[in-house]
Amino acid sequence: MAQGSAASCAGPLLTRYSVQPSLLAAEPDTALRVSVHADGCIAVAFPRHDLRHGTHLLRPDPATLARLDGLLDGLAHRPDAQPKGAQVGRRWHSDPSLITLERFGAGKRMQSGTWLAAPLWEHAKSDPDDPRTALQRAMHALAEQAAPTP
Amino acid sequence: MIRQGAAALGLLLCGSGSLAGSFVPVAGEPVDSVLHPAPYTGTGGEYVLSVCLDPAHPPVTGNPLPALRSALARLNSDAAALGNAQPNTPTGPDFESLLLHELGHCIGLGHSAIGPSEVAQHGGQSTQLYYTNALPGPDGLLTTLAGDDGVRGSADDFRGDDINLHWFRIGRNTPFANLPAVVDRSTYSVDLAQLPAGQRFAEIASGFDPCTPAVEANTSALRNVARTQSVMFPALCSAHRIRQLAPDDLATLRIARAGLDGIQGTADDYRVVLRFRGHTADCDLPIRFEPAVGFGTCSLDVDPLPGANLRIRDPVIRFERAIVWQYTLFDNAGADAHTDLALRWLPAQRALEPGEQFNQTLELHAQNGNLAEGIEIQLDLPPPLQLLEVSGGCSGFPCSLPALLGGDRLSLLLRIGLDGAAPTSTLQASASASSTTPDVDAGNNSATLQVEVLAPDPDRLFRNGFE
Numbered sequence: 001m002a003q004g005s006a007a008s009c010a011g012p013l014l015t016r017y018s019v020q021p022s023l024l025a026a027e028p029d030t031a032l033r034v035s036v037h038a039d040g041c042i043a044v045a046f047p048r049h050d051l052r053h054g055t056h057l058l059r060p061d062p063a064t065l066a067r068l069d070g071l072l073d074g075l076a077h078r079p080d081a082q083p084k085g086a087q088v089g090r091r092w093h094s095d096p097s098l099i100t101l102e103r104f105g106a107g108k109r110m111q112s113g114t115w116l117a118a119p120l121w122e123h124a125k126s127d128p129d130d131p132r133t134a135l136q137r138a139m140h141a142l143a144e145q146a147a148p149t150p
Numbered sequence: 151m152i153r154q155g156a157a158a159l160g161l162l163l164c165g166s167g168s169l170a171g172s173f174v175p176v177a178g179e180p181v182d183s184v185l186h187p188a189p190y191t192g193t194g195g196e197y198v199l200s201v202c203l204d205p206a207h208p209p210v211t212g213n214p215l216p217a218l219r220s221a222l223a224r225l226n227s228d229a230a231a232l233g234n235a236q237p238n239t240p241t242g243p244d245f246e247s248l249l250l251h252e253l254g255h256c257i258g259l260g261h262s263a264i265g266p267s268e269v270a271q272h273g274g275q276s277t278q279l280y281y282t283n284a285l286p287g288p289d290g291l292l293t294t295l296a297g298d299d300g301v302r303g304s305a306d307d308f309r310g311d312d313i314n315l316h317w318f319r320i321g322r323n324t325p326f327a328n329l330p331a332v333v334d335r336s337t338y339s340v341d342l343a344q345l346p347a348g349q350r351f352a353e354i355a356s357g358f359d360p361c362t363p364a365v366e367a368n369t370s371a372l373r374n375v376a377r378t379q380s381v382m383f384p385a386l387c388s389a390h391r392i393r394q395l396a397p398d399d400l401a402t403l404r405i406a407r408a409g410l411d412g413i414q415g416t417a418d419d420y421r422v423v424l425r426f427r428g429h430t431a432d433c434d435l436p437i438r439f440e441p442a443v444g445f446g447t448c449s450l451d452v453d454p455l456p457g458a459n460l461r462i463r464d465p466v467i468r469f470e471r472a473i474v475w476q477y478t479l480f481d482n483a484g485a486d487a488h489t490d491l492a493l494r495w496l497p498a499q500r501a502l503e504p505g506e507q508f509n510q511t512l513e514l515h516a517q518n519g520n521l522a523e524g525i526e527i528q529l530d531l532p533p534p535l536q537l538l539e540v541s542g543g544c545s546g547f548p549c550s551l552p553a554l555l556g557g558d559r560l561s562l563l564l565r566i567g568l569d570g571a572a573p574t575s576t577l578q579a580s581a582s583a584s585s586t587t588p589d590v591d592a593g594n595n596s597a598t599l600q601v602e603v604l605a606p607d608p609d610r611l612f613r614n615g616f617e
Binding site for chain 2: 025052095115
């Protein structure tokens with residue numbers, strides 16, 4: 001799995017995923033953005049307040065890409081499984097991030113939308129099979145691979 | 151107040167049909183429910199809520215402790231200020247501003263306005279951001295029209311059948327006035343029928359336009375007061391930091407302190423003191439820095455209490471670990487305490503005719519140092535000048551203020567009148583400030599306002615603005 005810091009990927013854009021902290025929504029460059037391209041290149045753009053600020057590229061192995069594709073297609077088949085808020089069981093979480101997913105490309109089942117991020121540290125216990133949470137976890141893992149938290 | 155089924159307790163709001171106050175909203179509960187901090191059990195008295203920094207989850211860089219001590223001092227001080235949105239030159243998101251916001255959530259406070267998360271929950275649009283917080287009414291939709299003044303979150307907003315969540319002072323509905331002696335269910339309400347005649351919705355304290363100039367959500371400017379924004383406003387802007395409570399924040403805390411019966415001065419009244427326990431995970435409210443948080447969040451559960459009351463259980467605050475925070479540098483707990491108070495009139499000169507009145511700002515600035523405590527402001531207003539009204543933290547003079555942090559400003563708004571029989575002359579009004587904290591420069595602790603009394607001239611209109 002190659003990785004590095006560069007400007008952009010060359011292939012056509014297939015999927016764009018962003019995580020916007022709700023309290024910073026009125027400020028520019030405050031979202032984490034993950035862009036998946038047709039040539040297998042993934043660009044992770046960290047926001048300006050992150051220690052890893054800037055765009056980092058990685059080329060995951062085919063198995064990782066296939067798993068990601070499966071998660072995205074799974075979302076398309078289970079739109080009703082999408083959580084509608086910051087609620088996790090009986091617990092409330094303030095100020096959730098807003099996740100936006102956009103999919104592009106011929107032949108792909110379109111699945112775009114915005115939802116509130118589930119807190120990964122607690123959601124794993126209450127609803128581990130939620131497809132949106134699984135996607136969040138996968139995207140977070142990709143970001144960590146592109147530029148690990150110090 | 152009709153309490154609904156206890157089966158819904160603990161299931162917190164995520165969709166329409168759930169009711170709460172401007173406290174953290176709880177599904178299935180009445181819209182005027184009050185959420186109390188974790189230690190309160192319904193018995194009056196003083197409770198300690200211990201707060202700690204979990205040593206197993208530190209930030210990547212920096213020391214959050216000075217900000218934590220300052221934020222706890224804020225919440226314990228019972229002080230609220232106009233002009234609490236202070237200009238900021240950011241090196242990153244202001245940690246203390248966010249910490250104060252999340253601490254507010256974890257002791258029960260909800261958002262003052264509709265933020266991005268509320269828009270997403272209720273299926274709204276971004277054009278509905280930063281109006282007074284509310285739930286969709288029977289039509290299932292949020293309705294948001296800014297009214298004639300064009301300002302979101304003001305008293306003339308048209309909100310259709312939206313259900314108000316914001317507690318306002320009955321018959322006043324101004325978020326910028328001094329709090330009355332009694333703050334409880336008899337003086338504050340979420341019921342729009344108790345608004346002043348002609349007003350449509352609860353007004354919030356906001357000063358938002360520098361963050362996104364295209365969004366007109368600045369009620370401070372609308373009401374001509376120093377930039378004041380509720381700590382619980384659901385947006386942080388890098389151009390400003392908010393490290394002091396606005397009057398509305400304090401009012402909400404005091405409504406809760408009136409206890410289960412909602413009446414101030416009865417046996418179930420309480421007070422919660424937040425106290426730093428240290429670098430440990432063993433406390434009532436741990437704070438952790440972790441990956442995948444996004445920014446900052448408070449997590450909590452809710453237990454029932456009698457009446458329209460609920461209680462927080464197991465609160466936790468988390469911050470994103472990899473953020474380049476702007477940290478508070480000074481430890482405001484009292485070590486090496488010093489300050490440099492500076493006082494000034496804005497403007498410093500006036501010219502008016504006998505019988506006129508004018509609004510005058512007196513600004514106190516803690517220019518340097520850490521926490522200035524035991525502040526007293528004196529005013530010498532010679533006749534024929536008369537003090538008619540004062541707001542912004544004082545109700546008269548001498549005025550005692552509990553504390554002011556280094557770098558912060560406090561703006562008092564004075565309404566002054568000139569006696570109709572005043573002869574032509576030049577008058578000098580003086581004000582002075584002192585603190586029990588050592589002041590490194592006493593030379594700027596007083597200020598003089600020069601007032602030139604003019605001969606009456608019927609052709610000289612609007613000299614002091616449209617007053």
